[in-house]
Amino acid sequence: MQDKRNGKRILAVVLGISIGVIGGQWTGAAAQDSKQADIEKGKETAGQACVQCHNMRTIQQQRKSLEKWRDTVYGMISQGAPVFPDEIEPLAAYLAANYGPNSPRSASPAQAAGGAQPAQGGVVQQLPDGEGKTILASNCQECHGLDMVTAKAGSSQDDWTTIVARMLTYGAKLTPPDQKTLVKYLSGLPQRQKKSE
Amino acid sequence: MTPPLKKNENAEKPQQSVPDAVSRRDFVRVTTATGIAALAGQSVAALAQEKPAPGVVKPVSDVQKLPKGEPQMYEGTAAGAIVEQLRACGVRKIFHTNTSGLSTIWDAVYSAGDVQVIMVTHEGQGVAATHGYALASKSLGVFFGSGVGVGNSMSNLYNSWKDRVPLLIGFGAAGLREQGGMDQTETWDNHLKPTEPFTVWNWSCLVAETMPDIVRRAMKFAYGPPSGPVTLDFPAELLAQKIKAPIYKIDLANARPGFRAKPDLIEKAAQWLAQAENPVFILGPEITQEGATEEIRALAEKLSVPVSNLGWPNDLFANFPTDHPLYLGTYSPSMRSSGKMDLLVNFGEKFAVRPPQGVPTVQISHDPTILGKVFTADLVIASDVRAAIRDLSDALDGILTKDRMARIRSGRLAEVSAFTGKLKQSREQALHGRFDQNPLSWERVGYELDQALDKDAVIVTELGPAEGSRLLRQITFGKGNKLRIGRTTGSALGWGVGAALGVNVALPDRQVVSLQGDGGFLFGQSETLWSISRYEAPMLIVIMNNRGYNDTRNRAMMAGGTLAQAGVDFTSYLGSPDIDFTKIAEAYSIKSEKVKTPGDLAPALQRAVRNMRDGKPVLLDISVGPEGYLTESTWYQRYSIAEIRNKKPVGT
Helix, strand or coil, X not given: CHHHHHHHHHHHHXXXXXXXXXXXXXXXXXXXXXXXXXXXXXXXXXXXXXXXXXXXXXXXXXXXXXXXXXXXXXXXXXHCCCCCHHHHHHHHHHHHHHCCCXXXXXXXXXXXXHCCCCCECCEXXXXXXXXXXXXXXXXXXXXXXXXXXHCCCCCCHHHHHHHHHHXXXXXXXXXXXXXXXXXXXXXXXXXXXXXXX | CCCCCCCCXXXXXCCCCCCCCCCHHHHHHHHXXXXXXXXXXXXXXXXXXXXXXXXXXXCCCHHHCCXXXXXXXXXXXXXXXXXXXXXXXXXXXXXXXXXXXXXXXXXXXXXXXXXXXXXXXXXXXXXXXXXXXXXXXXXXXXXXXXXXXXXXXXXXXXXXXXXXXXXXXXXXXXXXXXXXXXXXXXXXXXCCHXXXXXCCEEEECCCHHHHHHHHHHHXXXXXXXXXXXXXXXXXXXXXXXXXXXXXXXXXXHHCCCCCCCCHHHHHHHHHHHHHCCCEEEEECHHHHHCCCHHHHHHHHHHCCCCXXXXXXXXXXXXXXXCCCCCEEEEXXXXXXXXXXXXXXXXXXXXXXXXXXXXXXEEEEECXXXXXXXXXXXXXXXXXXXXXXXXHHHHHHHHHCXXXXXHHHHHHHHHHHHHHHHHHHHHHHHXXXXXXXCCCECHHHHHHHHHHHCCCCCEEEXXXXXXXXXXXXXXXXECCCCEXXXXXXXXXXXXCHHHHHXXXXXXXXXXXXEEEEEHHHHCCCCCHHHHHHHHCCCCCXXXXXXXXXXXXXXXXXXXXXXXXXXXXXXXXXXXXXXXXXXXXXXXXXXXXXXXXXXXXXXXXXXXXXXXXXXXXXXXXXXXXXXXXXXXXXXXXXXXXXXXXXXXXXXXXX
């Protein structure tokens, strides 16, 4: 009888520990997912609210802590940046995650136009020649680095059409013929290959 | 002994607003019935109320009566005729920087006894003061200075030309015998040549008898359209010549010809507005200049159309209440809005920022020279904006039923106010987040100013576009609230303090505040403190002191060139020496205070407001933090003349 009770107690403890571990893992995983979701949301906000007044290079050149990026976001809001209350923290999180004190510096526009891409997760890609390359180098870099473009390499023509249309709403200066040329060029970008160590 | 000013017989009347206009329907009905063409300044509806005399279909108002008699003839010096012509047009303030060549002008001013001369010790600040006066009074600004002072006046002449403000600027000139460099100073002959690009007209007055006529013509050109500064010069010997000339009274309130749009264009614009799901208005300076702020508010509210304005450098006035739920803030082609913009209507703005791709645009202005000048619009309408707003409103009444209008209004208001309400919450959160920063944040300064100043104070700003907008967004502008003038769209620094003085001269009953960055103040503006002290202008001068040209540094770093990559700020640091602006103020007998911490600010402002109410000007030197890139940098390219000189041995 005593053995049965002890067994039950041991089982309860083991179950409790297991639930705690699993729960902790789940909480940690959920927190990580939530943080990533915030960063994605912040990226979306940056594309809508920040580029209304200045290009992404203004952001990309800076390296700040979360606290300082939050303060910067406050300053931008005071200046007129259309950021909603529920977007403030995600935006600060995105900026700190990508442009924190230890984030690598991105390539200069000249380097990016020449084809050498900054290391991103260890992947470097040369931009192929073509009619759209000039448009890419001269127009897209007004607001953001080319690493944001090559990260989407391999996307379908429909996807690129949607992306370019969105860029127009953000202020990209592209004539209709340039839009077609650019979409065609981007659709031909091969998916990034991971560089072997 | 200076005689007291006489009571104003032809007192300078405040700018009359465009007279009460009638609706388009009444306008057409009455003018069709009477056969009388519309005249600017007439109240057609008022005419309809009077009883006609026997044998007359419609009565004649006093304004319309056939003028009788000869103009007043003046006999005396040409300088006296000029002054008499200015007085006949209601001019009672002349800004002036010292010159010896115009003494006959001052003889005439002294004899007239009812013209106040405001002395400013530098031509640039003198022109700025004249400019500020014209902006605030909505009337002509007049300045006289020396011919050799043309160079000094140029940057603010440029600013007034960019702002399209009517100014009459007269310079003394060498006499005719001294043309060709034969005067001892070998001055150049054509003083006005450098002013040509920045004036709407200029003329050297080489015939004494025609001088009053030239002054009248100059006023006509100054009002345009386009409005702008006119420069004249007057040889001293000709000013002293005796002449006989007619003097004409001119109503400056109606000096700029007013006109209304073609009805079919208004109808088209109204149809577009009725059909658009997400229209946006952009408002420009003509709204405030014409006194149309209430009309545009009513039109925007009629269909709950959100309203925006161009930011720096095209942001001369706050033309719409900044606390209104329909106010979106500064326009951008990719601006976030409550809905996808499908119509942009621009009232009284030169439209210097491109419209969103694929969005139809309407541009309305009383200055035909700016219609379609920078970016083309799908529909351009030449009209007084105030009249156009009323005509649009009437046209909408003929297109949409009251019910439909009410549904559009309430539905769109809900969307827009939800959008602007969220942005307001964000701004409050941002203010809260930066409230207690030390050094002070710009947001905190703006907040405390809004609390401490009179509700209807006038803010004359020359702050930089970035930090300045953070401060200004904390202040409520609009009818019954504060008035914002500036920053000049010319953006040449060295304007604000002089302009604020001119504003205070025009609006003595309102509290006037000059907002300056430390860098901007150092563009030759301390001279105006002398005039502020001399004329007891009870203004507040705020110096936002972050020991640097913050905007310049940030833009240089954003460019990402060699200096940015090296982390070197070459030109923006203003410390070493650290300037004590309170000592500058004290040199001109102006009370001043330093504000170093957040807790110091509210009490300092209360003391300042008390002094202003007692009739005393005050300067506050407020320490604020630098922001953006390289804020910690105090580097500058060191160069010491003392160190490099070859010292002479003592006794040589």
